[in-house]
Amino acid sequence: MRIxxxxxxxxxxxxxxxLLRAAQELAPSGVEIEIFDLHEIPLYDGDVEAEGDPAPVAAFKRAIRDADALLIATPEYNRGVPGVLKNAIDWASRPALAPPLAGKPVGLMGASTGLGGTANAQRQLREALGFPRARVLEGPRVLVASSYEKFVDGRVVDAETRASVRELVEALVAEASTEQTARAA
Ligand SMILES: Cc1cc2nc3c(=O)[nH]c(=O)nc-3n(C[C@H](O)[C@H](O)[C@H](O)COP(=O)(O)O)c2cc1C
Structure with missing residues (x-):
């Protein structure tokens, strides 16, 4: 199983x-979580797309197609989805009739320094992912508020947060397994 x-x-x-590194540590055996860095993804531009996807975009879309499920960890910027992430989703929502996101099980989680723990960003993300027909899990919800209390040197040290990440990964694996079984039948 590849996430x-x-x-x-x-x-x-x-x-x-x-959070994603914690998910890697806590994933059940046989489940591999690869982290895709969005640094190289250019701003969406329909003129550029018409000439063919730039190499980093093609790699991103291929990685989505090859994965059994996606696990997104989002910050919240100004009560919403960071532009970097929304931009990547815009690329992955194309072509509109057969986007790589279609049918893909997606787990959402997020950490922010504020009290909402990315609830606003995740709500927007759920809506944006619904349009290209991704299948976003309803829960368990992983909303990490006051994140400065829960990480030491980039590692999640809060037991409750680690438990919720583990639950989400397990739910995502269960959803993706159901999908695989249905496809094989
Ligand atoms: C432009 C910007 C806007 C932000 N807006 C919010 C916000 O609306 N709500 C919130 O809880 N935190 C907000 N923050 C703080 C982020 O939660 C914090 O920087 C978080 O650690 C970012 O995630 P990261 O550690 O994965 O980079 C904002 C930070 C930036 C840079």
Whole structure:
């Protein structure tokens, strides 16, 4: 089982990247989580797309197609989805009739310094992912508020947060397994 982890922050010390590293540590055996860095993804431009996807975009879309499920860890910027992440989703929503995101099980989690723990960003993300027909899990919800209390040197040290990340990964694996079984039948 292959899960593609997508951090919505480019910061090397990103707590959201830290959530994905925790997911890697806590994943059941046989489940591999690869983290895809969005640094190289250019701004969406329909003229550029018409000439063919730039190499980093093609690699991103291929990684999504090859994955059994996606795990997105998003910060919240100004009560919403960071532009870096929304931009990547815009690329992955194309072509509109057969986007790589269609039918893909997606787990959402997020860490922010505020009290909402990325609830606003995750709500927007759920809506944006619904349009290209991704299948976003309803829960368990991983909303890490006051993140500065829960990470040390980029590692999640809060037991409750680690438990919720583990639960989400397990739910995502269960959803992707059901999907695989249905496809094989
Ligand atoms: C432009 C910007 C806007 C932000 N807006 C919010 C916000 O609306 N709510 C919130 O809880 N935190 C907000 N923050 C703080 C982020 O939660 C914090 O920087 C978080 O650690 C970013 O995630 P990262 O550690 O993965 O980079 C904002 C930070 C930036 C840089």
């Amino acid at each position: 593609l982890g997508i951090p919505g922050s480019l910061r090397s010390a990103s707590t959201n990247r830290g």
